[in-house]
Amino acid sequence: MTDTTNKTDIDALNDITKVLIDSRKGYEKCAEIADESFGLRSQFQQRAKDREMLISRFQAQVRTFGGEPQTDGGALGALHRGFTQFASVFKDDKKAALEAIDDGEEHLANAIKDRLDKPELQSPSRDLLQEAYSSARSGEAFADSLTS
Template identity: 40%
Template sequence: MTNDKSISILNDVLETLVDSRDGYEKAAEVADRDTFKQFFSRRAASRNGMVTKAQAEIRHLGGEPVDEGTILAKAHRMFLSISAAVQDNDEAAVEAVDDGEEHLRNKVGDAIANDELSPTAKTMLQSFNGELRADGRLIDHLEASV
C-alpha cells in the first residue's frame, strides 16, 4: 500500500464531497419551504466539514487535495436551476440531492472496500458513512412529503 494510492482514492471521494456540498447549497437556494432550506443548509455545512477532514487527511498523507468538484456535478446543478424554474422547487431540490447522495454513498463504500486505502483514511470514511446513510433516510422522508 502506498500513500499515492490512498491520496488518489481520497481525492476521488473529495471531488464527490465537494459536489455534495455545492449541491446542497444550490438546493437551499432553490427550495421554497424554510424547513427545506434549513435542512439543505445544515447538510451543506456537514459536507463542508467532511471536505475539510478529507483535505487534511490527504495533506497528512503527503498529497495535494483537489479543490473543485466534477464537471458533471456542475452541469447537474445547472439542470437543477432550470428544473426548479419550471416545477415545484422543493421537489426539484429533493430529487437532485437524492441522486447525488446515492452516488456519494456508493463512492465512499467503494473507497472503504479498497484494500489499498490507508487505515487512517478508511477510519475517516467509515465515520462519514453513518451520517451519509442517515441523510439518505432523511431525504427519503423529504421525498415523501413533496
C-alpha cells in the same frame, strides 16, 4: 508507509472530496430555493456545513499523506447541478432539488463504497470514508423522508 500506499489513499480521498464538494454545493443550492417553512432552509444549511467539515478533514488527511488536496467539485457534479436547474424550470423547485439531493447522496454512497473495497487503504482513510458513507446514507434518508 510506501509512496504507492499513500498515493492510493490520496487518490481515494481526493476522488471522494470532489463528490463531497458537489454535495455541499447541492445542499447550498437547496437552501437558496427552500422557503423557511418546516425549517428546511436551516436543515439544508446545516447539512452543507457538515459536508464542509468533512471536506476539510479529507483535505487535511491528504496533506498528512503528502498530497495536494482536491479543492473543486467534479464535472459530473456540475453537469448534475445544471440539469437540476434546468429541470426545476419545468417542475416544482423543491421537488427537483430534493430529487437531486437524493440522487447525489446515492452517487456519493456508491462512490465511497467502491473506495472502501480497496484492501490497501490505510486506517485513517478508511475511517474518514466510513464517516462520509454514513453521512451520505443519512442524507439520502433525509431526502427520502421529504419526498415521501
